[in-house]
Amino acid sequence: MALEHAILVSLSERAASGSELTRRFDASIGFFWTATHQQIYRVLGRMETDGWITVEAVPQADRPTKKVYAVADAGLAELRRWMAEPTVPDPVRNSLGVKMRGASLGDRATLLDDLRRHLDEHTKRLSLYEFMQNRDFPDPGALSGAALDIYLVLRGGLLMEEFWIRWLTEYLDAHTAAHTAAPATEPQENR
Amino acid sequence: MALEHAILVSLSERAASGSELTRRFDASIGFFWTATHQQIYRVLGRMETDGWITVEAVPQADRPTKKVYAVADAGLAELRRWMAEPTVPDPVRNSLGVKMRGASLGDRATLLDDLRRHLDEHTKRLSLYEFMQNRDFPDPGALSGAALDIYLVLRGGLLMEEFWIRWLTEYLDAHTAAHTAAPATEPQENR
DNA sequence: TCACACCCTGCAACTAGTTGCATAGCGGTC
DNA sequence: GACCGCTATGCAACTAGTTGCAGGGTGTGA
Incomplete structure (x- = not known):
């Protein structure tokens, strides 16, 4: 639409x-x-x-x-x-969430590798957006109108990358630091 | 797919x-x-x-x-x-981003109202997710396997709501606190 | 000059998703 | 018992998006 x-x-x-x-x-x-x-x-x-x-x-x-x-x-x-007109919520498409939720049915190590790859991608993209922000908008406080909008949309992209990095990091930490229901390898590590 | x-x-x-x-x-x-x-x-x-x-x-x-x-x-x-199999990035659908970026072409006040409505929705949903987290996972550190995955996916939902709240708040603040290129009505409200 | 790569445009066929409507069972109620 | 509302299932037609392919123009190098 x-x-x-x-x-x-x-x-x-x-x-x-x-x-x-x-x-x-x-x-x-x-x-x-x-x-x-x-x-x-x-x-x-x-x-x-x-x-x-x-x-x-x-x-x-x-x-x-x-x-x-x-x-x-x-x-x-x-x-x-x-x-x-009032904005209706967009359809959500998040394959990684589906895989995370079903992870115990498949090979978890493979999934973790995949997630690490995505984490890497999002980290790179965050760096790019930060570079663009510094290059194109050194003084955001001075912006208004269309330029301010473009800046704020870039901010949205940046915040979205931060979301991904937070989520993936939390998932990976929880499943590498901890035991999980994997084979009987020694549990107990960070929190 | x-x-x-x-x-x-x-x-x-x-x-x-x-x-x-x-x-x-x-x-x-x-x-x-x-x-x-x-x-x-x-x-x-x-x-x-x-x-x-x-x-x-x-x-x-x-x-x-x-x-x-x-x-x-x-x-x-x-x-x-x-x-x-390796996960390919899902298609992105973000109507609000489109509207934000084109805001200077339309009626900004109407858009800001719409954004406030969405901010309110996301705030409510965040509260719900926090309630679910406290109710269902009082001790996340003890989780493993499928239960841990379900918890971490809920965490993703929660972090996503935080993303929306951050972005919308930043946009609204920038366009209400500041002058912007709007008519000459008195600016200065909440930061 | 011929093969090749790349840019810009686009068609055709397919799959995914939306919108509008339909049918049927069951319970309540006027 | 006619009607309404709710649950559960589903069809049909349409719109949106994907995949595979192609043709013409232009420059490059063998």
């Missing part, structure tokens, strides 16, 4: 082609919405026929011509309408 | 009918996966024909007969297979 609106927000910040949007969805927008290029192209086509966005073919030196999209009046109106 | 596996995990903890599973998905499982009853019934049917689960009709006094499902050998094998 909100892919169209995520695209509208992104295009309103700066007009873009399908592949540029795809790159944005792999980066900054990726924090709150993910989408593949096929889906983006399809939705762009629909939005264009609905008059939400306008197209302009832009030839490029050194690479194929791209189709640059910009928000039309009807698109902005739709975005405003959507933003004013 | 993982709805089947979430159902398998839940059924392995205790056999259940479609409507009992639906209630679980509205409660505990809802933290890491959401699903409607229609989807659950359809997937249960498919899993049954695939031999992952077995059915037994159980007549009830005072209410209609229910069909109770239990995990079959093939289902457990499939669950083990899935749990051992």
Whole structure:
């Protein structure tokens, strides 16, 4: 439902082609919405026929011509309408939680390795977001309007990474420090 | 992809009918996966024909007969297979993030009200999870095996609510305490 | 110049998830 | 006994998202 609106927000910040949007969805927008290029192209086509966005073919030196999209009046109106309606909670998708809960039915060591890999990924991503925060927003107190919003959304990405790191660390600690119901190896370690 | 596996995990903890599973998905499982009853019934049917689960009709006094499902050998094998494979990141869906980022294009006051409503919901849910933690796991250090996993997944739900509360509070503070690019109504309220 | 890699666009077929509605049993009640 | 409400199950049609593949343009190197 909100892919169209995520695209509208992104295009309103700066007009873009399908592949540029795809790159944005792999980066900054990726924090709150993910989408593949096929889906983006399809939705762009629909939005264009609905008059939400306008197209302009832009030839490029050194690479194929791209189709640059910009928000039309009807698109902005739709975005405003959507933003004013009450937000319903998004569907939750958390495979790691499912695996954690069922861990005693499978091979726990394999799962722990997988979780360590994810912890590593999230740690790296947190570092990246902290770097971006320091580079792009050295003085957050001075921000307002759209720039403040962009900063606060980055903050959300950062806090989300902290959530993952906390959770994964707590799970790993509880299952490596402690005994657990594993074979009869000596229990008793940290708390 | 993982709805089947979430159902398998839940059924392995205790056999259940479609409507009992639906209630679980509205409660505990809802933290890491959401699903409607229609989807659950359809997937249960498919899993049954695939031999992952077995059915037994159980007549009830005072209410209609229910069909109770239990995990079959093939289902457990499939669950083990899935749990051992590397977990790919789940798709992200965060409408509030989209709205925050586009807030300067719409009516900010309306959005702030919406965010306050969500903050209130998350605060209530955090209280509920804390209550459950204290009631069901008074001594986490003594847990192991499946019980420890259930505790740690509840911890994940709790940490997730804390994430939301932090983010929403930070956004609201930044946009109420400060000036922002709003009309010239008197700023200065709570920090 | 031919093969190859990469960019940008897009189609087609499939799977997952949503929305709206239907049926049937049981209990209460007007 | 007609009606209402609740539980439990499920179908049908639609929308959203994924997977696999492809074609044309452009530059690079053998």
